Amino acid sequence: MPNESHWFKAPNPLTDHLPSYSSLDEVVRVMTNHPLDGLDVAMLSFLEQDQLLVMEKMPLKPTEQSLRTALTIHGMAIGSLKLRNPVLASGRALVDRIVDAGQSTGVAYFQKPQKGSSTLLVMGSTGTSKTVTVRQACQLLGTQVIHHQANDAALWLASKQIVFLYVGMSHDGSRGGLLVAILLSLDQALGTKYAVDMPKKFKTIERLSGAIISLLHSLYLGVLIIDEGQLRNMVISDQAELMHLFLLSLMNSGIPLVLVGNPFAFSWMVNFSQDGRRLTEITPEFFHPCGAIGDARNDEWNTVFDGISDYYVLHQTFQNREECSRILKRCSGGIPGLALSLWCRAQRQVLHFQDRNYLEPDDIVHAYQDKGFDAMRDLADGFANKQAKQLLRWRDEDVPVDFYADAWGSPLSDVIVGTGQATNSVQLLVETRATKTKRAPNPKAKLKAQETHKANRNLARAFLHSTLTEEDMRKDGLKQHALQGLGSLLAQIKK
Structure with missing residues (x-):
């Protein structure tokens, strides 16, 4: 033959x-990672439950x-x-x-x-x-x-x-x-x-x-x-x-x-x-975070929630699964890593501070409102609300904010915005990447940049040195180059 x-x-x-695999079901079984498989959760001690909630874990459905x-x-x-x-x-x-x-x-x-x-x-x-x-x-x-x-x-x-x-x-x-x-x-x-x-x-x-x-x-x-x-x-x-x-x-x-x-x-x-x-x-x-791009009905959140909710160590079943799923998606912005963190934080708060041994939907809200989640709340809210301005802290480091802003129909322009509780409402100067004109030196902007740098080192990138041209690699040129390259790469993917 x-x-x-x-x-x-x-x-x-x-x-x-x-x-070798003869069906997709076999592939799904191998790809599924359930860290609690083989554990009798009902027999876990308080300390063992606590350890499982704080240790590294990578559940995946x-x-x-x-x-x-x-x-x-x-x-x-x-x-x-x-x-x-x-x-x-x-x-x-x-x-x-x-x-x-x-x-x-x-x-x-x-x-x-x-x-x-x-x-x-x-x-x-x-x-x-x-x-x-x-x-x-x-x-x-x-x-x-x-x-x-x-x-x-x-x-x-x-x-x-x-x-x-x-x-x-x-x-x-x-x-x-x-x-x-x-x-x-x-x-x-x-x-x-x-x-x-x-x-x-x-x-x-x-x-x-x-x-x-x-x-x-x-x-x-x-x-x-x-x-x-x-x-x-x-x-x-x-x-x-x-x-x-x-x-x-x-x-x-x-x-x-x-x-x-x-x-x-x-x-x-x-x-x-x-x-x-x-x-x-x-x-x-x-x-992408679930629901960030495309039809929300096809964002695969239900599958993500199934995998996350399997990582559950409290002795009694959590209450109102549908409501837990809805609230967890909203509080995490559909970001699986944040959702897993909130899911485990909520269980741990129940374990330490409640007389019951099961989780309720409100426990997820309390974990979201906790000061320990301050640093990530803007990220979650930005995706949950599809508000690019709430993501500006991560614009040049981790999140292609302009890409999402365009996808959500709200392209960013030159604005001064607050960055929320996570940075004590520090004001952030946002420069549009489309601008090619040379700006005059601005002593106030320079002073503002120095103050912002002291408040949060990550925000210092957003301020420009007024003595350099826009294309200078020591100013915005390197950032512009990276963003242009990212834009070209995303355009290639869309084709």
Whole structure:
């Protein structure tokens, strides 16, 4: 049969040991993460309940978007491993060529795309379930490390395979920091000492970068995931341009790459790669708060609430499920991370201060009104009310406020607005990104900027130095560049 002779269907030790799925229901089961599975909640002590409410947790009942994202990552990895099939002469030749070239030539070899290259961008503001989705996608690929025995068809005496590798972007945006993170993750998985040995052998970043890509190919890495991309470590860091070049090399490496983070972290990509075609060959995934974009009837909140409400440690069932769901969505702005935080805060307040051992809808409201939620209330309210002005504190750091303002039919203009309880009503000067005219120096604005900086360091970006032109990179030019890039990237996604 023709199907049996096609390279895609050929026996392949790189994929033969991975889980196979015959239905979407099986995928849903693997993607579902219920941290309390196996616990008898009714038998938990007060202290155990309290510990579960304050510890890190990542419950997930997959939405359509998280399933689609996971299947994309799964498909990228499987497709690449099939191209590198060591049983086929073409697969062996591909890997051997890249391994040799990376070690001898360095990262410069990957200026052009290698066969099997693919990139997925997973974007979204904080708390929108990006990380838990990607981590559960790794579970679809099964065990991280496979130790292969002798295989005559693959010409192996033995071999190690890393199915997926998950690392965080270096906090300072340096290539060296990211390379060390990759090596440390390999060492943790394999029990090796690459992080110590390789920098000694390859003295420059360029040589080390190429050698690490070669190493990843020799280990048949299925997919490399880099999380925690932010404006500060990928756009405005001292080494941003060098990091951009390195990430483009990773995109060209022949190993599937998933970049996860804040939308602003990727604003440079469209301009840097000219037309952005390779970045959108696989449609980027933009995670929004539930109800922020599109028809509210299809915002997947019910699925999100099902997953969050399963994380419940009080001994008696919570009251009025429908009302709890409605209030939690309103108080969290539909942001899953904030909703989970409020859900656990409400349970903890009941646990500590109420005579009952069940949760009522009003408990969620009390958690929302608590001073401990002050810092996030504007964020939740902004999305709940679809009021972009309430999101201005996060405009240039985490939330693409102008994108949402346009989507909600209320584009922002030059205004002075209060930023709410979270910053003690500090006044924030907002500059429109469409303005190109040069403004005269304004001593009052400069003084206002100094006062605001003392009140909240994050607000200092919103004020301009009056002695610089609008395009100057020390003033608004770098921000404008990032926003223009983000706008271009979002326009590519919409097509």
